[in-house]
Each structure stands twice: as C-alpha cells, then as structure tokens.
Amino acid sequence: MKINIIICSVILLYIVQFFCAGDNVSAQESTVNPTLDDSVKSFLEEKRGSWRDMNVPESDGKILYDIIIKNNYKNALEIGTSTGHSGIWIAWALSKTGGKLITIDINEDRYREALANFKKAGLTKYIDAQLANAHKLVKELEGPFDFIFSDADKGWYKNYFIDLFPKLVIGGCFTAHNVSDGTLSQWFGGGTAEFYSYIKDIPELETTVDNSGAGLSISYKRGKK
Numbered sequence: 001m002k003i004n005i006i007i008c009s010v011i012l013l014y015i016v017q018f019f020c021a022g023d024n025v026s027a028q029e030s031t032v033n034p035t036l037d038d039s040v041k042s043f044l045e046e047k048r049g050s051w052r053d054m055n056v057p058e059s060d061g062k063i064l065y066d067i068i069i070k071n072n073y074k075n076a077l078e079i080g081t082s083t084g085h086s087g088i089w090i091a092w093a094l095s096k097t098g099g100k101l102i103t104i105d106i107n108e109d110r111y112r113e114a115l116a117n118f119k120k121a122g123l124t125k126y127i128d129a130q131l132a133n134a135h136k137l138v139k140e141l142e143g144p145f146d147f148i149f150s151d152a153d154k155g156w157y158k159n160y161f162i163d164l165f166p167k168l169v170i171g172g173c174f175t176a177h178n179v180s181d182g183t184l185s186q187w188f189g190g191g192t193a194e195f196y197s198y199i200k201d202i203p204e205l206e207t208t209v210d211n212s213g214a215g216l217s218i219s220y221k222r223g224k225k
C-alpha cells in the first residue's frame with residue numbers, strides 16, 4: 001500500500017513538472033519569431049540607402065530599438081511616421097516585448113507609403129498608424145505610454161512634451177530627434193533648442209543626447225526626488 005502511494009506521488013510529480021516545463025517553453029517562444037526577424041531584416045536590407053522622406057538614419061533606428069528591448073517597453077507612441085523607417089525599428093522591438101506602436105502623420109501620401117512599408121516588413125499587427133494632425137491627436141490620446149519618439153514639426157516639440165509628460169509612466173522614456181546639446185554644431189538647435197533647454201533641467205528627467213546619428217535626446221522619467 002505504502003509503495004503504491006509513493007509510486008503514485010512520483011508519477012504525479014512528473015506530470016506536474018511536464019506541464020510546468022511546457023508553459024515555460026511556450027512563454028519563451030512567444031517572444032521569438034525567426035520568420036518575422038527574417039522578414040524585417042530583408043526589408044531593411046532592401047531599403048537601405050533609399051529612405052528619402054526625412055527618415056532617421058539607420059544608427060538612430062537601432063538606438064530606438066535597443067532602448068525598447070533593454071527596458072521591455074510595450075506602449076509606444078511616435079509623432080512623425082513619414083514613410084515608416086523609425087516606425088519599423090520601433091515596431092520590430094515591440095514585436096519582441098509584446099507591445100504596440102501608435103504612430104501619427106499628417107501627410108496622406110507618406111502615411112499610405114508607411115502602411116505599405118509596414119506590411120512589406122511584416123509588422124502591421126504591431127502598429128496603429130494614424131493619419132492626423134498630432135497637435136490635436138496627442139492631446140486626445142489617453143496613454144499611458146512607456147516609450148515616446150518625437151520626430152514631427154520641431155517647433156512644436158515642447159508642446160508635445162508638455163501634453164505627453166503626464167501620460168509617460170515613471171521609468172518610461174521620451175526621445176526626440178534632431179536635438180543638440182550644443183556639442184555638435186551641425187545640429188545646433190535646428191528648431192528644437194527651445195525644447196532641449198526646457199527638458200534638460202526638469203528634475204524628474206535624466207536626459208542625455210546621443211550624437212552618433214542625427215542627434216537624439218533620450219530622457220528617462222524618474223520618480224519625484
């Protein structure tokens with residue numbers, strides 16, 4: 001009788017371990033999608049050097065990708081889709097974290113081309129592309145967001161930031177393109193100087209500027225000090 005109980009317990013233990021291991025495997029697999037990776041890589045390869053619509057350089061796209069992966073961000077917003085180069089890097093990262101991107105552009109031709117590019121890259125289901133004036137839509141979006149990339153009309157950056165800062169979670173990141181901290185003369189200000197001088201001293205933000213591409217400000221929102 002005792003032996004029977006022991007045998008039954010061991011069998012039960014094996015069954016439980018089997019199902020638990022199964023859960024772990026599927027959780028890992030859900031963030032790994034080699035087919036999608038191949039599709040995005042070959043699309044980016046094919047388009048390399050041919051982005052002509054004020055798109056970010058590849059190096060800045062990679063920085064955005066790395067920030068999202070490193071911080072496991074899931075709720076992203078991009079202002080200024082254009083034809084979708086940065087959106088592809090952002091959405092590719094979100095396809096791995098289980099997140100989604102809302103991206104906005106006011107120009108219908110570029111919006112339509114971006115939709116086609118997202119489809120070719122295989123990323124459509126990770127992107128909600130909006131044809132709209134971001135001045136209005138940004139105010140209406142509820143959030144919260146954990147990652148924001150500002151790359152539309154430079155003179156409006158400060159206003160976008162003011163609207164979005166309350167919708168950015170603590171630990172989240174606000175990035176903005178073509179920003180200079182003054183160390184590189186070619187991007188000195190460029191319409192974004194007012195924005196940079198506004199954010200750089202906000203105590204709840206830790207801001208750095210990456211000058212390796214076209215000037216990318218990267219601001220992490222910390223709790224109140």
Ligand SMILES: C[S@@+](CC[C@H](N)C(=O)[O-])C[C@H]1O[C@@H](n2cnc3c(N)ncnc32)[C@H](O)[C@@H]1O
Binds near residue numbers: 054055151
């Ligand atoms: C520098 S491009 C964006 C490039 C894009 N991030 C990329 O790397 O592919 C700026 C875009 O912002 C859009 N834009 C400018 N003002 C806007 C506004 N008020 N609302 C929405 N989009 C706007 C323009 O139509 C343009 O396509």
